[in-house]
Amino acid sequence: MTNRLDGNVLAGALANLFVQDATELQARCTKCGEIAPIAAAMVYPDAPGLIARCRSCNHVLAAIVEAGDKTYLSLSGLSGIAVPS
Amino acid sequence: MSTRAALPPRAHHRPAWHVATVLETRAETPNAVRLILDVPTWPGNEAGTHLDVRLTAPDGYQATRSFSVASSEPGRVVLGIDEVPDGEVSPFLVRDVRAGDKLEIHGPLGSYFLWRPGQSDRPVQLIAGGSGVVPLYAMAATHAAASDPSPFRLTYSVRTPEHVFFRDELAALAGPSFTIDYIYTRQAPPDWGGTVGRLTRESLVGTTIAPHERPRIFVCGSTGFAESVAAWLLELGHSPRDILTERYGGL
Numbered sequence: 373m374t375n376r377l378d379g380n381v382l383a384g385a386l387a388n389l390f391v392q393d394a395t396e397l398q399a400r401c402t403k404c405g406e407i408a409p410i411a412a413a414m415v416y417p418d419a420p421g422l423i424a425r426c427r428s429c430n431h432v433l434a435a436i437v438e439a440g441d442k443t444y445l446s447l448s449g450l451s452g453i454a455v456p457s
Numbered sequence: 458m459s460t461r462a463a464l465p466p467r468a469h470h471r472p473a474w475h476v477a478t479v480l481e482t483r484a485e486t487p488n489a490v491r492l493i494l495d496v497p498t499w500p501g502n503e504a505g506t507h508l509d510v511r512l513t514a515p516d517g518y519q520a521t522r523s524f525s526v527a528s529s530e531p532g533r534v535v536l537g538i539d540e541v542p543d544g545e546v547s548p549f550l551v552r553d554v555r556a557g558d559k560l561e562i563h564g565p566l567g568s569y570f571l572w573r574p575g576q577s578d579r580p581v582q583l584i585a586g587g588s589g590v591v592p593l594y595a596m597a598a599t600h601a602a603a604s605d606p607s608p609f610r611l612t613y614s615v616r617t618p619e620h621v622f623f624r625d626e627l628a629a630l631a632g633p634s635f636t637i638d639y640i641y642t643r644q645a646p647p648d649w650g651g652t653v654g655r656l657t658r659e660s661l662v663g664t665t666i667a668p669h670e671r672p673r674i675f676v677c678g679s680t681g682f683a684e685s686v687a688a689w690l691l692e693l694g695h696s697p698r699d700i701l702t703e704r705y706g707g708l
Contacts, residue, residue, distance in 0.1 A: 392471050396568035411569030412702070 389455050400452040403431035407452075410434075470500040470565045477534060479558045485537050486620045489588060490551045491527075494534040496562065501531035504599035505571040505592045505675070505703075508534070508564030512546055522546040525592035525677070525703075526565065527623065529599055534562070537622045539588035541707070570675065570703045572596040574603035579673050582666045583611040584686055586656075586678025587620070589705060593677055594623045601630050610672075612664045614640040614656045614682070638664035656682075658689035668694035676700065679707035 391397070395411040406428040413424040413433055421437030426449065433449035447453075477494040485491040506529075511521045522545070528535035540551040554560070570592065572581065581600070583593040590613055600609050615621050618641070631637050640656045641649065654660075666672040674695060676686050683704045690700050 393566065393568040409569050411567070417706075 391455065394453075398454045399433070399450040401426040401429060401431055401433060402449050402451050404429035410450075470502055470506075472564055472566050473498070474561060474563050475499055477560045477562045479554055479556050479560065480533075481556055482554055485622055486539070488551070488620070489537060489539040489622065490554075492536045492538060492550065492554065494536070494560065494562070495532070496534050497532055499532055499534055500565070502526055502529055502565035503571045503573060504529055504595040505567065506565040506595070507567050507592070508536075508562050509566065510546060510550065511561040511563065512549060513561070520545040521563075523566070523705075525595070525705075527591050527595050527598075529595060537588060537591045537594075570677070570701055572599065572675065574599060574605040577673060578607050580608040580610070580666050580670055582672040582674045583609065584661075584665065584674065584676045584678075585611065585613045585615075586682035586686075587615060588622060589677035589679070589682070589703070590615075590622050590627075591677075592703065593675060594627060596675065597630050597635055598626070601635065606634070608666075609635040610666055611635070611637045612640065612656075612661070613637060614642060614678070616642050617644040618646045640664065656686070658692060661686070661689055662693065671696075671699065674700045675703075677703040678705070680704040681707065 396409055398407055398409055400407045404426060406426055408427060410424070412427055414427055414430075416423045416425065421435055421444075423432060424434040425431065426433055431449050433447070435444075435446040437444045475496050475498045477496040479492060480495045481493040482490050505525075507523045507525045509521050509523050511519055513519050524536050524538055526534055527537055538547055538550045541547045581596070583596060585593050590611075593611060597609055597611060600607070611627070613621070618624075621627070621639070627637060640660060641651075641653050642655050643653065645651065645653045672695075674690060676683050676690075678686070683702045687700050687702050691697060
């Protein structure tokens with residue numbers, strides 16, 4: 373029988389993955405495949421929130437929007453974020 | 458088998474909000490101040506780090522901007538802040554802040570645009586535009602304090618001698634392992650032998666470490682400055698992997 377758990381069990385793994393500062397991590401653009409540190413993306417701060425775009429193809433990599441008492445994070449344009457073990 | 462010396466352990470400075478008390482504010486350039494902050498909870502920081510300053514208006518409106526840190530020790534933070542006309546945060550910090558005032562700061566931030574002693578023995582080329590010299594000054598100071606053997610060179614594009622940040626400190630750091638080339642864009646010192654004008658790809662050739670020496674390059678300045686310089690460096694033959702940029706906005 374397939375083992376099944378819930379998201380609570382991810383806490384330890386996520387605490388290791390969501391490092392204190394992710395800007396040095398390498399990630400891949402889902403559109404053009406460019407692999408670069410997150411810090412090297414182009415960031416547009418004047419949209420509602422912060423929009424990070426690929427330095428090669430301008431694809432939207434990530435968005436961080438603060439609204440009320442929540443902050444919304446989209447990483448829809450990033451894949452393969454490499455986190456040091 | 459590796460013969461490289463082990464790297465020193467990386468300092469682990471978890472970003473957090475801190476209450477800073479202004480110890481001193483003094484004119485740094487005609488448009489900028491140096492703020493010296495007492496922050497008892499500040500853990501110290503690596504060279505190249507920045508922090509966010511958050512201001513809150515009486516009506517609750519908040520504005521946050523990032524500023525590079527010129528210092529590195531625990532408990533104390535030094536900032537060099539240029540006034541951005543029509544800015545929401547910098548005019549207050551440059552004109553209105555007084556000793557004894559309290560500021561909310563968040564940091565240390567950034568794990569990319571950093572220089573760490575002992576990381577590499579390759580030469581390091583720093584390229585600054587205006588107030589973009591602040592994190593690069595922190596790197597040069599850390600390089601000197603650590604007696605790191607890698608050669609350092611700073612190319613500093615600045616309007617006039619009066620607009621140089623950390624002028625005395627930079628002069629004191631200069632020596633056999635740290636050289637400085639100034640590019641004066643508006644007005645040079647009276648005894649200046651070079652030309653006056655904006656940095657160009659051609660002037661980079663004579664004032665920066667050549668591509669065949671494979672320098673690691675840190676570029677910090679306005680968005681336009683950083684992007685122009687990075688493009689020229691690529692044209693001159695430097696590898697994109699060796700060029701780290703930090704843009705502070707503007708044109």
